[in-house]
Amino acid sequence: MPLNDVDKNIERCFEKTGLIPAIVQNAATGEVLMVGFCNKEALRKTVDTGTAWFYSRSRQCLWNKGETSGNFLYVREIVADCDWDAILYKCVPAGPTCHTGERSCFHNSIWKQASKEESQDG
Secondary structure (H helix, E strand, O other), X not given: OOHHHHHHHHHHHOOOOOOEEEEEXXXXXXXXXXXXXXXXXXXXXHHHHOEOEEEEOOOOEEEEOOOOOOOOEEEEEEEEOOOOOOEEEEXXXXXXXXXXXXXXXXXXXXXXXXXXXXXXXX
16 A cells, blocks of 8 residues: 555544544454554554554553563554544554453453353253
């Protein structure tokens, strides 16, 4: 994709707001690894470096996933949703994604529907 198309697409993502959610997915398995937020600068740095950048709402600064842990997320593709107000980073993780050491940040089960077989046994 020509660079000017990338620039136009980045601009389109931020027409409504200054921050958009960025869902991170393992490019090989499809597993959702984490969710962060991006501003225009974070998305541009991701495109330029090939590693995932985000905007920290609590610290109010940019951060590069893996800069302290070494567990970088190598971005293979960036896709916008149908409304251009959320993005998906398809990544190859270089280690666990969660700061707790878990593979994914999504490891705290809240609820799970019983399978058809389990509900018929009861």
